[in-house]
Amino acid sequence: MTSLKKQIFASVVPPWLWFWLIIYLISLPTNFSNWIRRFMDIFTYQNPSSDITGSPFYALLGITDFFEFIFPITLLIGTVSLLFPNQTAKKYEKQQNLKVRAIQPEIIKFLHKYAPRIHVRFSLKSNKNLANVYTLDYGKVAIAIFVEMVKLWQKDQPTAKATLLHELGHYLSGDAFIIGAGSEFRKIVSNWFYLYLLIVFIPIVIVYLSQTVTFFQEITQAGIGILPGVTHKISQIFIRGIPFFVVLLGQMLMQLLLTINVFIIPLIGIWCAEFNADQAVARNASPAEALKLIHLLSEKISWTKWLLSRLTHPPKRLRLWLVTQSHNWWSLFLLLLLFPGAYIVRLFMMIVYGIIASFMRGNFEALHEAIINYLKNVTLVWIFTAILLAIWPAVSQYWQYYLSGIKSSPNQDISWIYYLSAATVATGVLIMRSLIGNG
Numbered sequence: 185m186t187s188l189k190k191q192i193f194a195s196v197v198p199p200w201l202w203f204w205l206i207i208y209l210i211s212l213p214t215n216f217s218n219w220i221r222r223f224m225d226i227f228t229y230q231n232p233s234s235d236i237t238g239s240p241f242y243a244l245l246g247i248t249d250f251f252e253f254i255f256p257i258t259l260l261i262g263t264v265s266l267l268f269p270n271q272t273a274k275k276y277e278k279q280q281n282l283k284v285r286a287i288q289p290e291i292i293k294f295l296h297k298y299a300p301r302i303h304v305r306f307s308l309k310s311n312k313n314l315a316n317v318y319t320l321d322y323g324k325v326a327i328a329i330f331v332e333m334v335k336l337w338q339k340d341q342p343t344a345k346a347t348l349l350h351e352l353g354h355y356l357s358g359d360a361f362i363i364g365a366g367s368e369f370r371k372i373v374s375n376w377f378y379l380y381l382l383i384v385f386i387p388i389v390i391v392y393l394s395q396t397v398t399f400f401q402e403i404t405q406a407g408i409g410i411l412p413g414v415t416h417k418i419s420q421i422f423i424r425g426i427p428f429f430v431v432l433l434g435q436m437l438m439q440l441l442l443t444i445n446v447f448i449i450p451l452i453g454i455w456c457a458e459f460n461a462d463q464a465v466a467r468n469a470s471p472a473e474a475l476k477l478i479h480l481l482s483e484k485i486s487w488t489k490w491l492l493s494r495l496t497h498p499p500k501r502l503r504l505w506l507v508t509q510s511h512n513w514w515s516l517f518l519l520l521l522l523f524p525g526a527y528i529v530r531l532f533m534m535i536v537y538g539i540i541a542s543f544m545r546g547n548f549e550a551l552h553e554a555i556i557n558y559l560k561n562v563t564l565v566w567i568f569t570a571i572l573l574a575i576w577p578a579v580s581q582y583w584q585y586y587l588s589g590i591k592s593s594p595n596q597d598i599s600w601i602y603y604l605s606a607a608t609v610a611t612g613v614l615i616m617r618s619l620i621g622n623g
């Protein structure tokens with residue numbers, strides 16, 4: 185039987201998604217003006233490669249320049265949808281047939297013991313879902329309980345409780361508003377790769393195929409015949425095709441990097457929210473319960489499938505590792521540094537992007553300037569990250585109280601790990617400052 189403290193503390197990791205959202209909203213006006221400036225640039229910019237080859241292919245590929253606006257706009261749509269939690273909730277409840285039902289009153293009792301303000305809705309739908317928190321309206325959060333959860337409660341109560349505790353972890357950390365069930369924001373961030381395929385990859389392939397068809401039509405119309413046409417085509421592959429392919433691959437890779445660049449920070453924010461909810465189980469029930477829960481929740485899928493569609497679910501191994509190591513200080517230290525670390529990954533991706541772009545444009549001046557500008561922005565974000573990490577042991581209980589009305593006392597013995605991670609980020613700021621100074 186799992187022993188649970190009545191008073192649970194769930195905000196181990198700072199609410200990075202909220203942190204990200206606030207920075208995103210603050211920088212929106214600047215981003216808007218940047219988009220407009222870039223848009224004007226594209227209109228006036230002549231692609232030099234089209235002069236070299238004289239091929240309309242390259243001109244057509246120029247349309248990919250406009251793709252860089254599509255993903256930020258998609259993310260903006262997802263963010264705007266957060267302003268209407270009421271609509272999202274209605275849609276989700278209708279879809280999942282969620283209602284106030286008196287199915288297993290013990291579940292409601294268990295939940296209200298830890299979170300008296302949470303609304304409980306039951307679904308009669310039998311699907312793979314167990315339980316999910318979602319936002320009903322501003323300041324109103326509900327938990328959806330599915331048939332499988334009721335079955336689990338009757339069969340294996342400790343695991344059922346651990347699952348509910350994971351969901352309560354999301355609730356007590358304020359995740360429900362941003363990534364609660366039915367969230368359009370979460371759907372958009374989760375499906376970034378499919379968006380890339382649909383918006384970038386497929387159009388580029390269609391452009392190429394249509395050009396090939398036109399080419400063969402020209403040959404037959406000119407009466408050259410198919411066979412000389414084919415030999416001509418093969419020679420053309422070497423003369424025009426290879427540079428074309430290089431440009432095509434370069435464009436696709438650049439667009440892929442731009443896409444990841446838009447989504448990586450909120451994506452890592454979602455990972456941190458999941459890790460945090462796991463920590464709520466490990467620290468309030470037991471690591472063993474958390475392990476059972478992770479095995480139960482993460483189905484066996486191949487890593488390629490995970491990469492394509494389940495990237496918002498953090499890798500199972502990492503979840504298991506963080507839970508088994510939850511008693512070690514360095515696992516928390518690394519967990520706290522995960523979100524600020526995502527900015528470094530993003531920096532490396534931007535450098536790769538910049539190098540490819542510079543090669544294609546034959547101009548390296550913009551790369552240096554872009555890196556310096558990015559470093560300046562990261563420095564600013566990291567200063568606030570360090571501050572949040574340093575004050576988190578003191579303010580986290582108020583954050584949780586504000587969300588749930590439950591007072592809780594975080595473990596003060598581990599405060600130094602937060603200070604250490606804040607100091608690490610602050611050192612990173614100093615290093616970046618000196619880099620900017622020298623650059």
Ligand SMILES: [Zn+2]
Nearest residue numbers: 350354458461
């Ligand atoms: Zn979760």
